[in-house]
Amino acid sequence: MDEVFKALADASRRSLLDRLHARNGQTLNELCEGLAMTRQAVTKHLAILEEANLVTTIRHGREKLHFLNPVPIHQIGERWIRKFERGKLAALGELKRQLEKRDE
């Protein structure tokens, strides 16, 4: 879980996920196109995404195809974000009450 959060913390990596979401199964060079980064930098980002299981790859000859794995993202939503949504209204209510109390 921590690895996923860490992987998602970088805007370049989130944009790589966006690219794969737009078109899945791209090669490293395709993913590099138009980015203000060297290929090696992209390689490192992809390695981190792969480590976090957000991206799966398969070699196809001399090419490496990258596929988005949406499962960990879904899990963040289910296991983490949802927890905070339950207490959401209560939290805001309590905050509002305290803010008003400030003027007493």
Add this chain to the structure above:
Amino acid sequence: MDEVFKALADASRRSLLDRLHARNGQTLNELCEGLAMTRQAVTKHLAILEEANLVTTIRHGREKLHFLNPVPIHQIGERWIRKFERGKLAALGELKRQLEKRDE
């Protein structure tokens, strides 16, 4: 958005949010209790959470009360995670297809 992702990337900060979720409106010292970190380290984490608008504070005499703001978390869920859930089945399907193609 980037600030929120960055703020959530650290396990200590997520655990501070957990603590506030368990009991909202805690002081700095309360949030420090039982943590293997100095008060100043916690202060810095809270500053980052506050900067990302995940935590709101109000001074109450010499105490500073910390409140969880669940809105940015909710936005991550709505604006970011949901996007990937829509393509979820398609993505997994395409991955499966490619994996099978590997053996050709």
Add this chain to the structure above:
DNA sequence: TTGACATGCAATCATTTGGTTGCCTATTAT
């Protein structure tokens, strides 16, 4: 088979990050 293409590996570098220590200020309680 040999040159071009796709990717991998390793060393290096600057910056950011997470943390510490030491001291200072403001507020409350005795």
Add this chain to the structure above:
DNA sequence: ATAATAGGCAACCAAATGATTGCATGTCAA
């Protein structure tokens, strides 16, 4: 008044991070 309490500020430090460059390897096509 003064001591204790709650928090703030600043300098400093080690380690992690994001990125680069240079070279190596593996694969395909002419």
